[in-house]
Amino acid sequence: xxxxxxxxxxxxxxxxxxxxxxxxxxxxxxxxxxxxxxxxxxxxxxxxxxxxxxxxxxxxxxxxxxxxxxxxxxxxxxxxxxxxxxxxxxxxxxxxxxxxxxxxxxxxxxxxxxxxxxxxxxxxxxxxxxxxxxxxxxxxxxxxxxxxxxxxxxxxxxxxxxxxxxxxxxxxxxxxxxxxxxxxxxxxxxxxxxxxxxxxxxxxxxxxxxxxxxxxxxxxxxxxxxxxxxxxxxxxxxxxxxxxxxxxxxxxxxxxxxxxxxxxxxxxxxxxxxxxxxxxxxxxxxxxxxxxxxxxxxxxxxx
Numbered sequence: 001x002x003x004x005x006x007x008x009x010x011x012x013x014x015x016x017x018x019x020x021x022x023x024x025x026x027x028x029x030x031x032x033x034x035x036x037x038x039x040x041x042x043x044x045x046x047x048x049x050x051x052x053x054x055x056x057x058x059x060x061x062x063x064x065x066x067x068x069x070x071x072x073x074x075x076x077x078x079x080x081x082x083x084x085x086x087x088x089x090x091x092x093x094x095x096x097x098x099x100x101x102x103x104x105x106x107x108x109x110x111x112x113x114x115x116x117x118x119x120x121x122x123x124x125x126x127x128x129x130x131x132x133x134x135x136x137x138x139x140x141x142x143x144x145x146x147x148x149x150x151x152x153x154x155x156x157x158x159x160x161x162x163x164x165x166x167x168x169x170x171x172x173x174x175x176x177x178x179x180x181x182x183x184x185x186x187x188x189x190x191x192x193x194x195x196x197x198x199x200x201x202x203x204x205x206x207x208x209x210x211x212x213x214x215x216x217x218x219x220x221x222x223x224x225x226x227x228x229x230x231x232x233x234x235x236x237x238x239x240x241x242x243x244x245x246x247x248x249x250x251x252x253x254x255x256x257x258x259x260x261x262x263x264x265x266x267x268x269x270x271x272x273x274x275x276x277x278x279x280x281x282x283x284x285x286x287x288x289x290x291x292x293x294x295x296x297x298x299x300x301x302x303x
Contacts, residue, residue: 008048011059012041018060018142019067021117025137026071026130027078028091028122030301036074040067065152068134072153075130086220087227090291091122092298093265093275096257119259119291120279123215124175128167135160136167184284186255186262192278192287193253193264196240204240208233209286214240219295222274236290248273265302272299 019040024033043066048056056062082089094117125133134153138144139160144152150160188207195203214230230236248268256265264276279289293299 008045011048012044012063015060015063019063022064022137022142023067023071024094024117025122025125025141026068026133027074028126029078030092030094032074032078033071036067036070039070043070061148061152068138068152069154072130072134086218088215088217088229089126089219090215090217090293090298091117091119091126091259093119093258093263093277093293093302095302096260117259118261119277120289121171121175122259123289123291124171127174128170131155132163132167132170135163136171139164140168140171181284182262185278185280188280188284188287189255189262189264189276189278193276197244197247197251197253199241199245201237201241204237205233207287208237209281209288212236212286212288212290214290214292216292217295217298219297221296222294240290272296272302275299275302 016037019037020033023036024030027033027036040063044063048059096117125136128136131153135149138149138152139146146157146160146164149155149164150157153160155163191203192207194200195207210233211231212233214236216230230239250269251273252267254265254267256263258265258275258277261277263278265272266274266276273294275291275293277291277293278287279291280286281288
């Protein structure tokens with residue numbers, strides 16, 4: 001007879017990747033996501049280990065329901081922190097895997113996760129209400145039916161459908177569905193870094209879309225572009241070249257998968273200094289969004 005403690009641990013471990021993806025997509029913070037998963041475990045373990053408890057028909061559904069509702073409960077505290085945050089707020093960068101595996105099931109799990117955590121999508125999701133975001137993540141990203149989502153959130157299917165409609169319209173108006181080829185993104189990212197840190201203003205101007213936006217998140221603890229996003233090719237290019245001229249002497253660049261796509265992670269010595277994530281125009285020819293995270297609190301897990 002299997003030990004209930006071992007079974008509970010295995011079930012939670014088997015679903016941890018899914019739970020992390022859903023909660024991170026709802027919160028945009030690795031630290032808060034880890035806290036929610038810990039709270040989920042503390043709710044799950046006693047219930048699943050109790051010998052006299054009713055059996056749980058679907059551990060996956062049970063765990064998702066706990067995690068999603070604990071994430072929603074945490075939103076109030078996160079919103080209060082955002083009110084006093086200095087400058088633009090960006091999601092905490094998350095190093096993700098490359099879906100290169102012979103196991104189709106494993107590959108689909110990785111793809112599912114990377115599609116749900118792109119920096120561009122998460123920035124748009126920040127403009128939704130917590131409930132709209134939860135519904136969008138569950139239905140649009142992870143494929144939960146409205147009836148399943150309603151059960152998870154304790155809402156009626158009709159209410160969930162209305163939330164889903166509003167969220168979908170809002171997101172698609174700001175983030176059309178397309179995904180640049182990863183190899184192309186890698187090439188553009190490398191060209192961008194070479195131009196910016198090489199002081200090549202002309203090359204940078206060619207790479208940037210006319211309406212490019214630079215989001216710089218320093219959190220008041222590191223150099224950033226200013227209190228608001230910077231718009232326009234000329235302003236962004238000149239700012240990038242100027243900032244690059246004042247970079248640390250021991251700066252190095254590593255190209256990693258961050259939030260599901262090829263990105264540049266800058267290191268000063270061995271310490272993470274900044275993360276640069278680019279979002280391309282639909283034709284993949286130019287950069288339309290630059291996400292630059294320099295807040296050391298958000299880079300600590302990259303070291």
